[in-house]
Amino acid sequence: MATPTPTATLDLAACFPGAVSADARPGYKGWIIEKDKLVEVATAIRDELGYDHLTAVTGVDYLPEGKMEVVYNAFKTTGGPVLTFKVQVPRIDPVEVPSVTSVWPGAEFQEREAWDLMGIKFTNHPDLRRILMWEGFEGHPLRKDWKEAFYEEDAKPFKSRWPEGRHVMAEERSPFKDNITFPKDFDPEKWVPEGEEALYGALAKYQTEEDGLKTDHIVINMGPQHPSTHGVFRVALTVDGETIVSLKPVMGYLHRNHDKIGERNTFLQNMPFTDRLDYFNSMSNNFGYAVAVEKLMNIQVSERAEYIRVIMAELSRIQNHLVFIGMLGNDLGMMYTPALYAFEERELVLDIFEAASGSRMMCNYFRFGGVVRDLPEGVLQKINDLVFERLPGKVDELDRMLTENEVFISRMKGVKVIDAENAIRYSITGPVLRAAGVPYDIRRADPYSVYDRFDFDVAVRQNGDLMDNYLIRLDEVRQSLRILQQAVKQIPAGPVMPGKPQYQVRVPAGESYGRVESPKGELGYYVVSNGKPNPWRYHVRPPSFVNITALEQMCIGVKIADFIAILGVIDIVLGELDR
Amino acid sequence: MYGKGIFKGLSVTLNRFWTTYTEDIRWLFSGKKRYFNEDGVKARAGKDTKGIFTVQYPEERLIIPEEFRYVPFLVYDEGADGRKEVRCTSCGICSKVCPPQCIWIVRTNDPNTGRPVPQPAEFYIDADICMNCGFCAEYCPFDAIKMDHDFEIASYDRNVFNLDKLLKPAAYYESIRPLNAARENEARKAKEAAKAAKAEAA
Numbered sequence: 001m002a003t004p005t006p007t008a009t010l011d012l013a014a015c016f017p018g019a020v021s022a023d024a025r026p027g028y029k030g031w032i033i034e035k036d037k038l039v040e041v042a043t044a045i046r047d048e049l050g051y052d053h054l055t056a057v058t059g060v061d062y063l064p065e066g067k068m069e070v071v072y073n074a075f076k077t078t079g080g081p082v083l084t085f086k087v088q089v090p091r092i093d094p095v096e097v098p099s100v101t102s103v104w105p106g107a108e109f110q111e112r113e114a115w116d117l118m119g120i121k122f123t124n125h126p127d128l129r130r131i132l133m134w135e136g137f138e139g140h141p142l143r144k145d146w147k148e149a150f151y152e153e154d155a156k157p158f159k160s161r162w163p164e165g166r167h168v169m170a171e172e173r174s175p176f177k178d179n180i181t182f183p184k185d186f187d188p189e190k191w192v193p194e195g196e197e198a199l200y201g202a203l204a205k206y207q208t209e210e211d212g213l214k215t216d217h218i219v220i221n222m223g224p225q226h227p228s229t230h231g232v233f234r235v236a237l238t239v240d241g242e243t244i245v246s247l248k249p250v251m252g253y254l255h256r257n258h259d260k261i262g263e264r265n266t267f268l269q270n271m272p273f274t275d276r277l278d279y280f281n282s283m284s285n286n287f288g289y290a291v292a293v294e295k296l297m298n299i300q301v302s303e304r305a306e307y308i309r310v311i312m313a314e315l316s317r318i319q320n321h322l323v324f325i326g327m328l329g330n331d332l333g334m335m336y337t338p339a340l341y342a343f344e345e346r347e348l349v350l351d352i353f354e355a356a357s358g359s360r361m362m363c364n365y366f367r368f369g370g371v372v373r374d375l376p377e378g379v380l381q382k383i384n385d386l387v388f389e390r391l392p393g394k395v396d397e398l399d400r401m402l403t404e405n406e407v408f409i410s411r412m413k414g415v416k417v418i419d420a421e422n423a424i425r426y427s428i429t430g431p432v433l434r435a436a437g438v439p440y441d442i443r444r445a446d447p448y449s450v451y452d453r454f455d456f457d458v459a460v461r462q463n464g465d466l467m468d469n470y471l472i473r474l475d476e477v478r479q480s481l482r483i484l485q486q487a488v489k490q491i492p493a494g495p496v497m498p499g500k501p502q503y504q505v506r507v508p509a510g511e512s513y514g515r516v517e518s519p520k521g522e523l524g525y526y527v528v529s530n531g532k533p534n535p536w537r538y539h540v541r542p543p544s545f546v547n548i549t550a551l552e553q554m555c556i557g558v559k560i561a562d563f564i565a566i567l568g569v570i571d572i573v574l575g576e577l578d579r
Numbered sequence: 580m581y582g583k584g585i586f587k588g589l590s591v592t593l594n595r596f597w598t599t600y601t602e603d604i605r606w607l608f609s610g611k612k613r614y615f616n617e618d619g620v621k622a623r624a625g626k627d628t629k630g631i632f633t634v635q636y637p638e639e640r641l642i643i644p645e646e647f648r649y650v651p652f653l654v655y656d657e658g659a660d661g662r663k664e665v666r667c668t669s670c671g672i673c674s675k676v677c678p679p680q681c682i683w684i685v686r687t688n689d690p691n692t693g694r695p696v697p698q699p700a701e702f703y704i705d706a707d708i709c710m711n712c713g714f715c716a717e718y719c720p721f722d723a724i725k726m727d728h729d730f731e732i733a734s735y736d737r738n739v740f741n742l743d744k745l746l747k748p749a750a751y752y753e754s755i756r757p758l759n760a761a762r763e764n765e766a767r768k769a770k771e772a773a774k775a776a777k778a779e780a781a
Contacts, residue, residue, distance in 0.1 A: 351644075
């Protein structure tokens with residue numbers, strides 16, 4: 001389905017003389033756009049060149065060069081490779097770049113993140129507040145000259161570990177010690193969290209007074225501790241009766257600045273940290289990071305390892321979707337029976353992960369160029385048994401149990417999540433996009449690994465309602481089983497890692513954006529290397545985070561009970577949403 | 580007919596409900612124990628598992644696969660007179676590759692010459708920081724640090740393991756990872772043989 005694109009010959013500089021120049025730095029690709037012409041050129045890129053899907057927006061702090069850069073990665077929903085374009089501005093506050101939210105509204109949260117963590121101010125942004133850090137936080141933590149509380153050194157490995165290692169408790173190094181002391185005059189009863197004013201100010205105000213009755217809209221907060229928000233996620237919403245008028249998600253309760261940790265780590269050390277993003281699918285997370293760094297290192301993955309990777313990623317997708325279907329029941333008030341049935345199958349898949357990688361959830365199984373170890377004896381047989389004999393029947397069982405249930409249908413059918421046009425505008429990826437009728441799957445649109453060798457269909461549904469979002473997961477599980485059945489049969493013999501294992505990989509200077517179709521959508525890694533052992537910039541584009549950019553769009557006018565179901569079908573995981 | 584779908588779905592649940600009993604009865608008649616028994620646990624983790632799925636930890640335990648990894652330990656060989664011959668040479672690769680930097684090593688220096696001796700004077704692993712990634716075991720060139728199978732380390736204090744706590748005999752390692760240990764022993768023997776042959780030739 002990948003259409004031949006004219007990207008190879010696409011010369012943006014010739015299309016927009018004076019506004020665009022090619023990025024000539026060695027190892028870099030793409031185009032540098034003049035700051036003032038950004039919106040104009042972006043509109044043309046979307047409308048005339050057809051790059052309708054802006055997936056990743058992020059900032060890079062080039063401290064030694066005294067520059068800040070904003071990197072945009074755009075794709076066509078009909079398939080094809082990336083179009084990368086950048087804006088460079090001098091690193092003098094205020095660092096200002098025009099916002100592209102008027103062209104691609106999906107950039108909203110990612111621009112807010114760049115503002116929050118990098119301090120890049122996006123002019124004309126509709127709601128430029130901090131997003132992961134709290135309002136009132138001092139500084140922009142991803143800037144290279146910002147040091148955190150536990151700061152030891154700029155890069156790992158730290159010198160104090162060897163040869164004169166002296167053990168120090170982590171809390172000794174923290175200025176807050178064990179973090180239980182409050183300032184002297186602190187009174188929790190009277191304390192008002194900073195930034196809440198800005199949050200409530202962003203909610204829509206009460207406007208109409210239709211029938212002369214004086215009614216009031218109520219602002220309510222759901223979360224961060226709430227059974228239906230799948231973690232420490234909070235939304236502030238204004239309701240009219242039970243109907244949602246306005247909604248703002250609040251996140252960052254689980255924020256640990258994964259990007260900053262990643263820039264301190266060596267390239268290899270990041271691998272186990274990626275496990276902790278979407279903790280349901282550590283195999284997919286490993287996959288994306290490995291793809292990005294391998295692109296930069298320009299190395300070939302051995303054949304057998306590619307098949308093992310695909311097998312692991314698809315097993316991961318199956319267990320993710322099964323749990324999704326089970327937990328969807330919880331969101332709709334159908335407590336636990338489907339969830340526990342799904343968990344049985346998940347356990348069996350996790351047994352395989354454990355046997356191969358050593359851990360059920362934090363797999364850390366991929367390495368640059370291959371995987372840690374070959375599948376131990378008997379594991380391939382186990383996978384074979386599962387994908388041929390057990391899982392197809394169990395998927396049918398879940399299908400039989402739920403799909404025709406009238407109560408289930410009446411809750412699900414016709415409750416719109418998002419339509420195709422808006423899904424593209426809001427940079428939505430994964431099952432939610434496909435349920436809206438856009439057959440866009442990175443495994444087909446921009447194939448990586450060995451996905452081009454398998455025969456499978458891109459699952460797509462047309463209505464974009466809750467029901468379709470549920471059904472598409474069943475479809476995808478069945479397609480994943482098809483891929484697995486082929487992969488298990490075709491897997492060749494051979495080594496799984498080329499050469500000797502190296503703990504210090506050499507990564508040439510340059511940038512790369514690697515992406516995979518994770519069960520939740522496009523999982524992208526933007527990595528910049530300057531030839532040193534640690535990445536200069538390491539950025540994750542998590543599907544959960546970008547998919548909820550449109551949460552307000554999806555939920556205006558629906559009932560609170562349906563909002564919970566909508567949040568459920570977006571399938572967020574706070575580990576990667578907050579990072 | 581309205582409600583047909585609900586009944587169809589409930590038939591799945593009913594079927595599952597019955598199976599918990601029929602499975603137990605089937606095991607009873609076959610004369611095997613389904614619970615508190617290794618065969619039973621194995622069957623529950625197999626592809627044909629039906630009926631009750633849960634494993635009643637800690638009385639029952641899942642079978643731990645060989646590659647399972649938890650907080651690392653140091654391997655020592657037992658010398659002729661019962662001395663602990665620690666494999667670790669304090670080269671520091673594990674502490675350099677450790678992602679959360681939870682390994683601290685102090686190298687031993689010869690008191691007379693001041694030159695480093697290939698043995699750790701102190702070795703700390705902060706198990707509360709350790710993320711069980713297994714890099715240390717993966718990249719250790721001397722097979723000296725290995726990942727453990729013992730995951731029950733909950734305690735009232737901080738888990739900072741020192742050399743005393745970390746050292747475990749090679750026999751223990753062979754018992755938890757027989758295949759890996761055999762492979763490594765063979766590789767080591769081949770290496771020594773090659774070295775000896777080289778020395779003879781020279």
